[in-house]
Amino acid sequence: MGETPRVVTKLVGILLAWLPGLSSRFVLLVAGLFLALSVVMIMVASYLDLRDEEQRAVSDAKAIGATVSRLAVPHLTNHHYLILEQELESIAASGVVEFAQVYDPARTVTIDSDPDTSYFDETENHALVREVLDTGHDQLRQTRERVEIALPVRDMVSGDMLGTALVSVKRMPVNGMLLSIWGRNIVITLVLLVFCVPVTIHFAENFVRPINALTQAAHTVSSGNFDAPFPVDRKDEIGVLARAYRDMVATIRNNMARIHELAYVDPVTRLPNRESFRQHFNANMEGAGGKPNRVCVLFIDLDRFKRVNDSYGHDHGDALLKEVATRLQRLLDTRARDGAAGKESVDRKPAFAPLVARLGGDEFAVVLPAEMPMEDLRLFAEQLVQCVEQPLEISGLTMAVGASIGVSVYPDDGEDYTAILKNADIAMYAAKRTGGNRACFYQEIESDSHAHERIRLEAELKIALLRDEITIVFQPKIDCTSMSVVGAEVLARWNHPDRGLLSPGCFIDVAEESGLITRLGERVLDLACRQGRVWLDAGQRMPLAVNVSIRQIEQPGFTTRVLETLDFTGFPAELLQLEVTETVAMADPEQVSEATGPLLKAGITFAIDDFGTGYSSLAHLQRLPFNTFKIDQSFVSGLAGDHHSRSIVKTILAMAKSLRYEVVAEGVETIDQQAFLMENGCTTAQGFLFARPMPADRFEAWAAAFTRPQGAQADPASPDRNSASGCAA
Known part of the structure; x- marks a missing residue:
């Protein structure tokens, strides 16, 4: 028995897999329910019709019995047995009545509808007749083949019982009756089914259409388009669901925009941040056909910014950073509009769009195509320095900072983003070491072994402070x-x-x-x-x-x-x-x-x-x-x-x-x-x-x-001299 539910579950699973559409499932469900209800209806209707047939047979038997009883009254009173016999034979000839008889107890005469018998024949009284004679009440007996009823024959005036009337009515066979009932109900069911199936399909399509629209909108959203329209004009539950889904998508869209802003936009200056700068550089390393683009990175570090920040507070420092960012962006826009140093051909389109970003703290960076001559790059770097060093008005205070800029070019100074940015940083520090507020190209500084040593020494010094x-x-x-x-x-x-x-x-x-x-x-x-x-x-x-x-x-x-x-x-x-x-x-x-x-x-x-x-x-x-x-x-x-x-x-x-x-x-x-x-x-x-x-x-x-030294002389060349800059202690 335990296997049956599993088999049914498996069949249902196979059926649902075969019918993936919601509309098809809905129509199938309604049709299945309709058929199940039809079967139940046919069974119930068949049972009720069978009972009605049985009741009708009894009713017919009673009606015929009452008729025979009334016909028999005058004949029994006047002893007209021959006429009564003819009438009974006529009633039996209709085919409904199997036989009919009247018993006259006064003369012990039985008159029946059988032409082969005579009321002069001696016959044994029927059991129901005897019960009527004994009780004076109607008697009924039913079998699978017939309905038999015996009634007293009474005088219409005095009410005295004159005799008994017995009627046997044939019953239709049960099988035939059921076939007739089932055939009738099946025809009715088919007519209803022909009418209901189109109605069900139409209703299913109207019901599923907004769901399909909502599903299509969900697919559009899942593909990244958060502006997909939703069927929110409905007043039913689907409309409520669509409005809730629309609000959820709007929240997700706002959150995605906020996440994108946090991930790629600097919160202070609203410039692209370090990650956005990295992606922009990597996306433009190669041009059409896989040929490397020449890309220039200018690493900008503000001089004396920390003094401004500590003296006037972070609010003034942030305002200064915003002003510097605005100046850098304005200069970059002007260059993109007019062409680098005015020498680029108007017809020549740059390999990619320049970008200025804030990398963090007081550090900015610019990436742009390095298609112009080195002199033009140098001129642009000097323009950046001049752009930054102009006095700034912040909250009524006049402030001034400088810019140390390091410049490196891909692929000349490095084979990837990390190397290019590192070398631009090294060049920037070289600019700071020479007084700051100037630009320094990585190609023009000393061998980068000293820079590598500085980076390594900085990392080791951090560890030294941790390890005492x-x-x-x-x-x-x-x-x-x-x-x-x-x-x-x-x-x-x-x-x-x-x-x-x-x-x-x-x-x-x-x-x-x-x-x-x-x-x-x-x-x-x-x-x-x-x-x-x-x-x-x-x-x-x-x-x-x-x-x-x-x-x-x-x-x-x-x-x-x-x-x-x-x-x-x-x-x-x-x-x-x-x-x-x-x-x-x-x-x-x-x-x-x-x-x-x-x-x-x-x-x-x-x-x-x-x-x-x-x-x-x-x-x-x-x-x-x-x-x-x-x-x-x-x-x-x-x-x-x-x-x-x-x-x-x-x-x-x-x-x-x-x-x-x-x-x-x-x-x-x-x-x-x-x-x-x-x-x-x-x-x-x-x-x-x-x-x-x-x-x-x-x-x-x-x-x-300790005692006073007597003519002692120290070794001027000793590395321990106060003025020595050597590393030996």
Whole structure:
């Protein structure tokens, strides 16, 4: 029995697969239901008709029996048996009545419709006749072949029973009756089916038509066309479904537009973003026929943007980026309209449309066909520089930034997008190293081995900061009068796993360019304060000087981080001195003063490093919180034979004395240099004459055993010189 449902399910599945259309399934379903209902109707109608036939046979028998009973009354009263016999024979001759008889109990005479018998014949009374004589009521008996009924014959006036009447009516055979009934009902069903099938098909088509329209719209949407019309004018459930589907598609369309915007449009400038730029470049690398297009990429980095962003806030920075983006797009549109440098033929169509994009931060890029001569590319790059460097009006403030541009050309400078963009970036950094606000072509810079080294060094420096490979050394400061150790300058070293201990000359420039100088400076300050606290706990009070980069001062929260480092390590603020180069101090005196003011109040002192190499203003010096000058070692090294250096050093010492500044001379390497400095009032000196930079443990031992050097001379060619830019430590 369990196999039957599975077979039915399988047959239904096969049928649905054979009839995939909704309209065909609907018509088939209605036809199947109609046929099933027809079969049920035929069965029920056949049963009811059979019952009606049976009831009709009984009714006919009763009617004929009543007729015979009424006919028999006068004949039994007058004993006219012969006439009654003739009438019974006439009734039986109609074919409906099988036989009829009347029994007269008074004379025990039976009159029947059989011509072969006579009322004089003695016959046994029928069982129903006897029951009527006994009960005086009608008696009925039915069999498959006939219906027999016996009724009393009563006097019409007195009501006395005169006799009995018996009638037997033949019944139609059941099989014949059913065939007749079924034939009639089947004909009716076929007539109805002929009428209903076209109506059903028409209704199915009208019902499925909006569903088909909705399905077609769904297919159109699935192919990517979200503007497909929907049959939403209906008021029924299909209309509700269509409106809901339309609203859903509208939401999807809006979401897709938003996703596309987030994926390919820069939110600040509304220019294409890095991914859109990459796809545009890759799509135009090859022209018709698979021949490579010459493609030029100009990598643009804004100069001095970070200073604007940090000084005036990100809102002003974003407004500046928008204005720069507008200028770049306008220049590109003008070039596309007028032709590069006015030399392109009007009839010549460019290989592809130029594109300007924002890659992130303050970096932009332009991609355009490189079909024009190199001179025209150079001219366009210079136009970009001039376009950016023009002053900008942002919220009533006049701002100015520059643009360092690196240019690389496909396929000359690289075989894919990654190589071209990397080389344009390298060329941009080359432009920055030469002062910025200019364009530099990758083909014209040095061998890219130096650039590759810079990139590799930057990646390794990031790992070094994570792995604590940065360490510090200490170069002592000596009081020129008492010849005692009065402090130390903290210098960074990189304990490189492959190249050994590296001095700052190997990695400071990379740290500055990549922005890692902030993390590097924080690491050096933390290590210095920790070591200073260790010495303080051991009873050795050692003032320490730590160099600070302009990137650190520009970084929001610089003051807070310095104070937090002191608080966390427990190193006293009055023992910490921060050194800022003269160039940095004079570049933005107001910002330096704002950043160092709270630190000065906390007790931290400040020194101007490399004093004499920049362009200091006495007015600015009076406002800045410095109390120490550090004479640059280039002047100290020239004291022996350069009278200009001697004059400059004397001037610095005299100015420091008048301003009550402390003075530290860097790079002291000879007794003569020391003597000159002491004669002219220099208070503190540091250099290889006294000691090279050394780790903390060696510094402790050296300071404990330090005595005045007697004619010692340092090796000027040593890579450990303060002024050395070599990588050996």
